[in-house]
Amino acid sequence: MSASTTKQVAPASHAASSSYRTLWRWHFYAGLFVMPFLVILAFTGTLYCFQPQIEPLLYKHRLVVEPQAVPRLTEDALLARARAVMPAGSLATTAAITQEPTRSAEFVFRLPDGEKQSVYLNPYTGEVLGTLSVDHRFMQVVRMLHRKLLLGKPGELLMELAACWTLVMIGTGLALWWPNEGTSLRNAIWPRLALSGRAFWKNLHAVMGIWLAVGALSFVLTGLPWSGSWGKQFKALATSANLGAPKGAWGGLSLRSTLPGGDARRVSTDAAHHPSNRDSMPGMIMDDLPLPTTPWAVGDLPVPNSRSDAADRRLTLGSVVARVRSLGVASGYEIVLPASATGVYTVSYFPADPKLERTIYIDQYRGAVLKDIRYGDYGAVSKAVSYGTSLHMGRFFGLANQVLCALISLGLAGMAVTGCVMWWKRRPARSLGAPARARAAPPMRCWKAGLVLLGIVFPLMGTSMLAIWLADRAVFGRTARRLAS
Known part of the structure; x- marks a missing residue:
């Protein structure tokens, strides 16, 4: 090899090494932040995915009944029996309607102290089977861990930030994995079990990562629309651009109407004496209602008011x-009961097949359908989110969907374990063991442009990236200057 050729190869090799080290550094810090959250998301997501199978086992005596040949009691008779066993001042907020012969009837009440409690009854005999706290039942705790770490808004923002940084971890991981001249494609996608030590764990980590990359990316992209900060802004933008649920979704009556007898003062009187009426007050949107889950497309839509010019007898x-x-719609839906003179019966049907989703508002006096929002009324974005949600929750194609989600989730937890083992085996004593910073920052214009784009699309992530960049320059820049002097 000539001297001139050697001079050309050396800078290219140095640039490649610097790029690899920079990507490794980003991957390390992204993983360091994301992995603890990823483990929590993996296990809580797997549990929540199997909710239909787990809850009847946990609460068998409340949720499961023996089918009987006698007719079921009417919904009104069951609701009356549920009201009779609740403390004085409790307000019925939601009824779960099901025709499954082995499932109990369920009504949700708001107690005088504000707590929400479910009451379960045998639909054939009217026997009260027991109660459960809505907020403290096992699956609700799992769900809140998955979404908010049980920390409220701060936890919700942390989970959103972790999801965004997972995109960086996936991107840098794929770039580090990409086969080079010394690696065959087969060795890049199939584990080499003959290896030992850190080399084995590195290979296993890389191979698992490539197989799980598509699933991890799908989980992030289908979960972010439900996040507390970016998700709400995204939903509002989609709705305003008629890509969510269009404002003209089918409905023959105005959203504003008169009260029975035209007495507007009755609303404020009811609200003053029944603070729990906040579950169904005028001006509320679907996301404010006491429902376990509602279709994403309708979350920002206003709940209409009931109208009646003469009769004031509630249906x-x-x-x-x-x-x-x-x-x-015959079974498998929830009804939010009206809690004020202007409230409506709100029906939320959220089945596994997104094309069957329905949100129906019914006048509490005359039974008029104020709005009936169906999948066909959704915009393109909401249709895509609906399918993504069903797949994310393991509902779309039954047990196979649940198993697939569980394998991806637990695989991601395995990625966290292999990453920790790799770090433990290479870390120096009394040191974090982060990859060394490249002495000369490589251009990497495409990667920088991608990070800037991610920061613009996800402002919370952009803010964190800017903070990390400033901290990196302040700490390592000062060290470099000290060494130079």
């Missing part, structure tokens, strides 16, 4: 159930 729950059945 019974049984009448509303019959009305909903006539609209083609």
Whole structure:
């Protein structure tokens, strides 16, 4: 090899080494931040995915009944029995409607102290089977761990930030894995079990990462629309651009209407004497209602008011159930009961198949359908999010979907374990063991442009990247200057 050729190869090799080290450094710090959250997301997500199988085992005596040949009691009779066992001042907020012969009837009440409690009854005999706290039941705790770490808004923002940094971890991991001249594609996608020590763990980590990359990316992209900060902004933007649920979703009546007898003062009187009416007050949106889950597309839509010019007699729950059945929805939905003179019966049908989703508002006095929002009314973004949500939750194609989600989730937890083992085996004593910073920063224009784009699309992540960049320059820049002097 000539001297001139050697001079050309050396700078290229140095640039490649610097780029690899920079990517490794980003991957290390992204993983260091993300992995603890990823383990929590993996195990809570797997548990929540199997909620339909787990809850009947945990609460068998409340949720499961023996099928009987006798007719089921009416919804009104069951609601009356549930009201009779609740403390004085409790307000019925939600009814779960199901025709499954082995499932109990469920009604949710808001107690005088503000706590929400479910009451379960045998639909054939009316026997009260027991109660459960809505907020403290096992699966609700798992769900709140998954979404907010049980820390409220700060935890929700932390989970959102972890999801965004997972994108960086995936991108840098793929770049580090990409086969080079000395690695065959087969060795890059299949574990080399003959290796030992840190080389084995590194290979296993890389191979698992490539197989899980698509699933991890799907989880992040389908979960972010439900996040507390970016998700809400994204939903508002999609709705305003008619890419979410269009404002003109089907509905024949105005959202504003008169009260029975035209007495507007009745609203404020009811609200003053029944603080729990905040579950169904005018001006609320779907996300404010006491529902376990609602279709993403309708979360920002205002809840209409009931209208009646003369009659002020509220329809019974049984009448509303019959009305909903006539609209083609027979089972597996929740009804939010009206809690004020202007409230409506809100029906939320959230099945596994997104194309069957329905949100129906029914006037509490005359039974008029104020709005009936279906999948066909959604915009392109909301349709995509609906399918993503169903897949993310393991609902779309049954048990196989649940198993696939569990394998991806637990695989990501395995990535965290292999990453920790690799770090432990290479870390120097009394040191974090982070990859050394490249002496000369490589250009890497595409990567920098990608990070800037991610920071713009996800402002919370952009803010954290800017903070890390400033801290890196302050700490390591000062060290470099000291060494130079």
